[in-house]
Amino acid sequence: MAKLTDVQLKQLVEAAIFVADEPLTKEKLQESVLEGLKISKKRLADALAELVLDYAPRGVQLVEVASGYRFQSMDSLSPWLSKLRNEQAPRYSRALLETLSLIAYRQPITRGEIEDVRGVAVSSHTIKTLTERSWIKAVGHKEVPGRPTLYATTKEFLDYFSLQSLADLPPMQNFEMLSDSLETESEKQSLPAEQATIIQDLDPSQPAVIAETDINKEHLH
Known part of the structure; x- marks a missing residue:
């Protein structure tokens, strides 16, 4: 040729x-x-x-x-x-998006560590949904009593949100502000806009x- x-x-x-x-x-x-x-x-x-x-x-x-x-x-x-499209894009709960954000920024992370930050239990349904979407996966076990599962994001997560790497995530400062605000469920329902930046940036309801x-x-x- x-x-x-x-x-x-x-x-x-x-x-x-x-x-x-x-x-x-x-x-x-x-x-x-x-x-x-x-x-x-x-x-x-x-x-x-x-x-x-x-x-x-x-x-x-x-x-x-x-x-x-x-x-x-x-x-x-x-x-x-x-x-x-005939069908609506799926809507995800704030709890699911907060869990995904924590995994994205603090990976690898255990379910218990996520609960410590959020102040509430992480439901099995949330982990199952994120796993079925191929956005997170188990990457091992933490060497502490009980050896809890460690979770991390996947390449599919990066692809879905049009990211080349985790370095392309929004600034960590926004996430820290959000984490400091997660004390009760009622507070999470009314986060100030600037503190919810990371949740909005990772909201997959309007993908490309x-x-x-x-x-x-x-x-x-």
């Missing part, structure tokens, strides 16, 4: 990411559609960077998440794009729409 021009490389990479069922890393691109084409890591990185810029002002953008590159709608368009090959099958990731 003849050497790809820069334009052809961008077209091939763009198409591959668009038709893929999951995000594609640079390594996956090299091992699949670019196999045998002798495309250097720098040249591929440059092509991806140009594509990101090409899509930046558009309604659909190319973003890098923990699992690789994918196309998704601009976050600000979610309230309107969600009308394309991911572009698929069949444009009629857009869905909320």
